[in-house]
Amino acid sequence: MFMAIIEVKKLSKTFKVKIKDKGLKGSLKSIIKPKYKTVKAVKNISFAVERGEIIAFIGPNGAGKSTTIKMMTSILYPDKGTIRVLGYDPTKDRKKLSYEIGTVFGQKEQLWTHLTPYDNFKFFGAIYDIPEPVVEKKIEELKMLFELDEFINTPVRNLSLGQRIRCEIVASLIHEPKVLFLDEPTIGLDPVVKENIRTLIKRMNKEYKTTIFLTSHDVGDIEKLCKRVIIINDGQLVLDDTMENLKYHYLNKKIVEAKMKERVNLDDEDGITIIKDKGYNLKIEVDTTKRSVADALKLLNPDNIIDINISNIPLEDIISDIYKSKDL
Amino acid sequence: MRKYLFIIKTQIMSNLQYVFNIVFSFIGYFILLFILFNLWQYLYSDPNELINGYNMTQMSWYVIITEILWMTLGGRKLCHKISQDVRSGNITYNINKPYSYIGYCLSTHLGDVFVKGLIYIFLGMLTGLLFLGSFPKLTLINILVVLITAILATTISILLIISIGLISFFIEDSGPFYWIYSKIILVLGTIFPIEYFPTIIQKILNFSPVYVVSYGPAKLFVDFSWDKAVSIILAQIIYIIIAYGICYLIYKKGVKKINVNGG
Numbered sequence: 001m002f003m004a005i006i007e008v009k010k011l012s013k014t015f016k017v018k019i020k021d022k023g024l025k026g027s028l029k030s031i032i033k034p035k036y037k038t039v040k041a042v043k044n045i046s047f048a049v050e051r052g053e054i055i056a057f058i059g060p061n062g063a064g065k066s067t068t069i070k071m072m073t074s075i076l077y078p079d080k081g082t083i084r085v086l087g088y089d090p091t092k093d094r095k096k097l098s099y100e101i102g103t104v105f106g107q108k109e110q111l112w113t114h115l116t117p118y119d120n121f122k123f124f125g126a127i128y129d130i131p132e133p134v135v136e137k138k139i140e141e142l143k144m145l146f147e148l149d150e151f152i153n154t155p156v157r158n159l160s161l162g163q164r165i166r167c168e169i170v171a172s173l174i175h176e177p178k179v180l181f182l183d184e185p186t187i188g189l190d191p192v193v194k195e196n197i198r199t200l201i202k203r204m205n206k207e208y209k210t211t212i213f214l215t216s217h218d219v220g221d222i223e224k225l226c227k228r229v230i231i232i233n234d235g236q237l238v239l240d241d242t243m244e245n246l247k248y249h250y251l252n253k254k255i256v257e258a259k260m261k262e263r264v265n266l267d268d269e270d271g272i273t274i275i276k277d278k279g280y281n282l283k284i285e286v287d288t289t290k291r292s293v294a295d296a297l298k299l300l301n302p303d304n305i306i307d308i309n310i311s312n313i314p315l316e317d318i319i320s321d322i323y324k325s326k327d328l
Numbered sequence: 329m330r331k332y333l334f335i336i337k338t339q340i341m342s343n344l345q346y347v348f349n350i351v352f353s354f355i356g357y358f359i360l361l362f363i364l365f366n367l368w369q370y371l372y373s374d375p376n377e378l379i380n381g382y383n384m385t386q387m388s389w390y391v392i393i394t395e396i397l398w399m400t401l402g403g404r405k406l407c408h409k410i411s412q413d414v415r416s417g418n419i420t421y422n423i424n425k426p427y428s429y430i431g432y433c434l435s436t437h438l439g440d441v442f443v444k445g446l447i448y449i450f451l452g453m454l455t456g457l458l459f460l461g462s463f464p465k466l467t468l469i470n471i472l473v474v475l476i477t478a479i480l481a482t483t484i485s486i487l488l489i490i491s492i493g494l495i496s497f498f499i500e501d502s503g504p505f506y507w508i509y510s511k512i513i514l515v516l517g518t519i520f521p522i523e524y525f526p527t528i529i530q531k532i533l534n535f536s537p538v539y540v541v542s543y544g545p546a547k548l549f550v551d552f553s554w555d556k557a558v559s560i561i562l563a564q565i566i567y568i569i570i571a572y573g574i575c576y577l578i579y580k581k582g583v584k585k586i587n588v589n590g591g
Contacts, residue, residue, distance in 0.1 A: 070420060073424045074423065074424050075420045075424055076420075076586060077584060094424070095426055097424075098424050098425055098426040099426055101424070103424060105421065108418075108421055110421060112338060112342050114341075114342040115338065115342055119338070119341060123334060123335075123338045126330065126331050126334035126335075127334070127335070127425060127426060128426060129330070129331065129426070
């Protein structure tokens with residue numbers, strides 16, 4: 001049923017960055033004898049994406065996510081390795097590939113701000129050589145799916161950020177791309193609008209079977225949209241696994257937050273890590289492979305507990321742990 | 329081709345939001361013409377006197393046309409935009425679209441010039457008639473040919489400016505290059521016709537962009553001849569091919585140097 005539509009093998013990219021010594025002397029020196037250093041942005045990464053998947057491609061700032069996406073979308077040339085997107089080599093089949101993929105960069109407007117979303121969609125239809133009646137039909141369809149009816153004839157400059165992002169996504173779908181690259185689509189949006197955008201992305205993925213390659217720093221986006229996550233750090237692939245496995249890996253750790261009647265003096269022990277100790281309020285992490293939660297509660301003395309909350313480690317913490325430890 | 333015409337149309341639609349800004353910008357053009365008209369009145373003791381083949385009315389119309397071409401072009405803005413696109417990495421958002429970046433820039437800027445051009449032509453002609461009282465003797469076909477040469481002139485100017493802007497792939501700022509280009513076009517073809525310069529310089533200018541981007545259309549407007557029209561249009565076609573070739577080469581070489589981090 002599934003087939004790999006993105007294949008990345010041993011991909012590497014190095015940048016040459018100009019460096020300059022401090023002060024005026026350094027500035028003058030760099031004119032006469034400029035110095036460069038090489039930065040390895042992407043180091044030998046490989047992965048594959050199957051049709052219809054929603055993949056989270058995440059990593060801290062400067063990890064190499066953007067560089068990888070730009071190589072996959074034929075913007076940058078790789079130094080080493082191969083990429084196949086829908087069977088095309090982005091370095092050679094740039095134009096053919098452009099008809100098959102869509103891109104949305106949350107921090108970059110691609111719409112014409114003085115025109116209405118409708119005129120913008122017509123524009124995108126024309127640049128992708130789609131016949132007029134087909135564009136009209138597609139606009140109508142996407143208008144319903146993304147609930148644009150209210151503002152489809154309002155100039156983009158007068159739209160709210162949430163409305164604009166919806167239009168940006170629709171503009172990138174006019175030519176029915178098989179793969180959609182979403183680069184931080186919910187950046188700067190309030191929680192309600194974020195949720196709305198996520199629902200629409202999910203609906204689009206279900207309706208059109210569009211493969212979605214998502215980068216985001218928002219854990220909510222990743223958790224609610226993606227079934228698989230690829231983590232890249234310092235140019236290297238550090239994790240490629242299902243969201244379920246990722247969570248399961250960390251499920252053996254529980255967070256226990258307790259409000260106590262009396263002050264408890266607790267120290268780090270095997271399987272118990274004190275996260276916060278404010279005397280009457282405690283927050284501890286229990287490693288259930290070493291210590292049961294019941295054991296931990298005994299240490300606290302159940303009669304002494306006023307209120308208690310036992311939870312899994314938030315995904316955000318799991319991800320930042322992975323970011324911090326390069327060797328997972 | 330359809331997509332590029334659509335880009336022009338979209339840019340025109342977008343620019344129609346600024347019609348009043350364009351009309352107000354005409355004030356600057358009007359002041360410039362007023363100064364130049366006074367300069368010619370000072371230089372020509374008799375309006376019918378010929379200086380380098382031009383009488384005072386012809387000289388005034390010449391300047392009206394070259395200034396329309398120059399002012400509607402908005403070259404500095406275009407060069408700055410392309411330079412910024414390259415330096416900021418914004419150019420990358422155009423690379424993975426199914427059009428050529430050069431074609432996209434040319435089309436959007438032609439759309440820009442179209443609205444401004446129509447307004448400036450109307451107001452420029454009106455100013456000429458008010459100040460000079462007469463219109464050069466031109467048939468409808470002649471006017472059409474002048475319009476064609478003006479469109480070709482604008483196309484060449486845009487392509488040359490795009491190529492200057494694209495130099496930013498290799499150096500930090502292409503601004504100084506544009507400054508030199510603009511001064512050459514302004515002094516050697518916009519304010520004075522080629523005939524005003526020494527014979528040796530005239531020979532060089534006849535092969536330079538000045539001949540095709542400003543002198544050509546204005547010369548035909550004030551002194552139309554079919555011989556001249558054919559030679560100007562031919563030269564313009566050759567220049568379009570050359571200018572596009574330059575843009576293409578700079579772009580092709582530069583695009584491999586794109587170095588965008590972050591995100």
